[in-house]
Amino acid sequence: MILKPILNPIILLVLFSLIGIGMAIITLRQPKIYRNKWLIRCAMVFILLVLCFRPSLAGGISEGGITNLDVTYLVDTTSSMAAEDFDGNKTRLSGVAKDIENITENLVGARFSLIYFTSKGYLALPYTTDTNAVDSQAKTLNQEITFYAKGSSIDAPIDLVKQQLIEAEKNSPERSRTIIYFGDGEQTVNSKPKSFEPLKNYIDGGLVLGYGTAAGGRMKEYNDFSTDEEIKYIVDYGQRINPPPDAISKIDEKNLKNIATQLGAKYEQRSKNTDTASLVKALNTAKLTKKAKDVAGSTDLYWIIIMPLGLLLLFEANRILKLYSEIKTGKKHE
Numbered sequence: 536m537i538l539k540p541i542l543n544p545i546i547l548l549v550l551f552s553l554i555g556i557g558m559a560i561i562t563l564r565q566p567k568i569y570r571n572k573w574l575i576r577c578a579m580v581f582i583l584l585v586l587c588f589r590p591s592l593a594g595g596i597s598e599g600g601i602t603n604l605d606v607t608y609l610v611d612t613t614s615s616m617a618a619e620d621f622d623g624n625k626t627r628l629s630g631v632a633k634d635i636e637n638i639t640e641n642l643v644g645a646r647f648s649l650i651y652f653t654s655k656g657y658l659a660l661p662y663t664t665d666t667n668a669v670d671s672q673a674k675t676l677n678q679e680i681t682f683y684a685k686g687s688s689i690d691a692p693i694d695l696v697k698q699q700l701i702e703a704e705k706n707s708p709e710r711s712r713t714i715i716y717f718g719d720g721e722q723t724v725n726s727k728p729k730s731f732e733p734l735k736n737y738i739d740g741g742l743v744l745g746y747g748t749a750a751g752g753r754m755k756e757y758n759d760f761s762t763d764e765e766i767k768y769i770v771d772y773g774q775r776i777n778p779p780p781d782a783i784s785k786i787d788e789k790n791l792k793n794i795a796t797q798l799g800a801k802y803e804q805r806s807k808n809t810d811t812a813s814l815v816k817a818l819n820t821a822k823l824t825k826k827a828k829d830v831a832g833s834t835d836l837y838w839i840i841i842m843p844l845g846l847l848l849l850f851e852a853n854r855i856l857k858l859y860s861e862i863k864t865g866k867k868h869e
Contacts, residue, residue, distance in 0.1 A: 539589040539835075551584040572854065575847055582844045590836045604645040604711050605662055605703055607696060608635060608669075610676060611718030612651045613687035614769060615784035617678040618719070620752030622807035627746035628676060630805060631717045634744065635673040637811040638715065639666050646710075648699065653679040656692030662703065681756040681769060687721055689790055690728040700737035713818060714741040716794060720787035721747075728790065731797040740818050741800035747786030748806065754784055 540547055558580060562573035610631055621630040639647060647669045649660040660672045700712060714734065722728055754769045771782035788804060795802035801817050 537591050539591055541587050541589060544588070547584065547587050551580065551587075554580055555584075575850060579844060579847050579851075582840060582847070585840055586837055586844075590840070592836065601642055601644040603709065604642065604713065605707070606638075606642060606645050606647045607699065607712070607714050608647065608649045608673070609656075609692050609696060609714060609716045609718075610635075610649065610651045610673070611687070611689070612676055612678055613653050613721070614678050614681060614754050614757070615687060615719050615721045615723075616746065617754040617757065618747055618752035618784040619754070620748045620750065621746055621805075624752075626678075627719060627752075628678060630746055630808060631744075632670075632673045632676065633808045634717070634805060634811060636670045637808065638815060639669050641812050641815040649673065650692050650695060650699070651676055652692040652695075654686070654688065654691060656695035658695065658699070678754075678757045680758060682758065686724040688724045688726065688728055689718060689720060689722055689794065690731070693729055693731060693734065697734055697737070700734065704737055711739045712737060714738050714798060714800065716741070716743045716791075716798075716800070717746065718744075718791065719747040719784065720745060720790035720794075721784055722787065722790055731794050735797065735799050738798065741798050742814055742818065743791050743795040743798065743800050743802045744814075745786055745788055745791040745802065745804040747784065749785060751783040751785035753781045 538544075555577070558573065558577050562570055562577060565573055610628075612628065616627045616631070618627055619625065621627045635649075643666060644664070646662040646664055647660070647666070648658070648662045649669065649672050650656050651659050659676070660668060663669065696714065703710070703712060755766045756769055768781045770779040772779050774780060786804070788802075791804075792802050794800075801814070803814060
């Protein structure tokens with residue numbers, strides 16, 4: 536058995552010793568008929584002390600993962616990414632969230648950053664190795680608020696990404712960097728998108744993943760507040776038909792393939808959440824060395840220790856409820 540204390544062991548011992556001594560003094564000063572109650576409380580404190588030391592069984596192997604890679608996720612969150620043409624009638628963003636979860640799992644050990652963009656780029660998550668934080672952030676990404684939508688441009692995140700990559704190279708020149716772009720390639724503003732090629736100097740390959748279909752899909756409005764009203768679909772006022780028809784968003788693979796070429800990245804159209812392991816293996820990374828390592832594992836035993844604590848807490852809760860009932864009814868209580 537091994538111990539993995541949550542704090543310095545000396546601090547834990549001192550802290551719980553003071554608490555224990557105090558409770559022991561209180562217990563000894565109680566009349567004999569009350570001492571059992573305080574002995575139970577002392578037992579709970581002792582169990583908490585044991586839990587804080589995190590007793591575990593040594594053994595097992597866990598993979599340390601890739602240790603020298605920075606991954607930047609670029610996610611299009613314009614209204615078109617709410618189109619319901621992914622794996623049937625799911626939204627494109629739901630497909631993105633699941634793909635991010637799977638890719639992150641395939642690249643465990645790397646550092647991840649997440650940038651989303653509408654009319655400009657926003658840093659949602661700086662570089663972190665916390666895969667749970669990455670997955671949570673991806674799942675909570677919503678399409679832009681419909682009322683504020685100003686059209687979409689696929690080049691919106693370029694400046695922010697370049698700034699982040701320059702900073703990352705400055706601070707950690709030994710690390711490899713890659714970009715994974717998630718979008719539908721739809722360019723609705725009246726301007727030609729800027730090239731992603733300037734970013735190529737700061738990365739070692741990447742992926743461009745396209746979402747959507749040639750037939751396209753409808754998009755529901757998003758207002759960022761709860762309402763009892765039925766959510767309506769975004770309509771296309773540009774066709775000058777009364778009533779205006781629902782707007783349809785279609786994937787633009789030409790734009791997406793151009794981004795892939797400019798980045799020196801692989802392109803793939805995603806119609807459903809198929810396996811991402813092959814995508815990760817296909818990353819065109821000239822400098823990347825996958826430094827996977829095995830480290831000693833362990834099995835926590837807290838779930839065994841917490842059971843008696845739960846029983847003692849139930850006993851204490853029952854006593855408090857009885858005491859409250861006696862006070863409420865005006866009965867004499869001890």
